[in-house]
Amino acid sequence: MNRPGLDESGASLIAERVRTAALIESLSARLAAVIEATADAASDDEHDPEGTTLAVERGQLVAQIDRSRVRLEEIDAALERLGRGAYGRCETCGEPIDPERLEVLPAARQCVRCAARNPTRRW
Ligand SMILES: [Zn+2]
Incomplete structure (x- = not known):
């Protein structure tokens, strides 16, 4: 890699x-x-x-x-x-994901706002 x-x-x-x-x-x-x-x-x-x-x-x-x-x-x-x-871009709204969030959850697919609206998806 x-x-x-x-x-x-x-x-x-x-x-x-x-x-x-x-x-x-x-x-x-x-x-x-x-x-x-x-x-x-x-x-x-x-x-x-x-x-x-x-x-x-x-x-x-x-x-x-x-x-x-x-x-x-x-x-x-x-x-x-x-x-x-x-x-590093939200799959739902296309906005950049907060770098601090990526540090905690490197595999995050969504920004904090979209993740909060979509609780079925953990990341
Ligand atoms: Zn989003």
């Missing part, structure tokens, strides 16, 4: 992407371990409290992995916008 035009925004997006990918990897490893432990627990009494704890953790891990994957997609979309020079 060494093409021209990749400035600070690109660097922070790529850093964010690396962090998110690493997080997904560790969550997935944890999930695999939980699934394995669940299989062991299932061979015991089905009312084993450990089995319940594992099921809860499994659900949480799946939800976390889902959220992280969505985040990764948002980051990739932001990198793509950066590549075509559309990065």
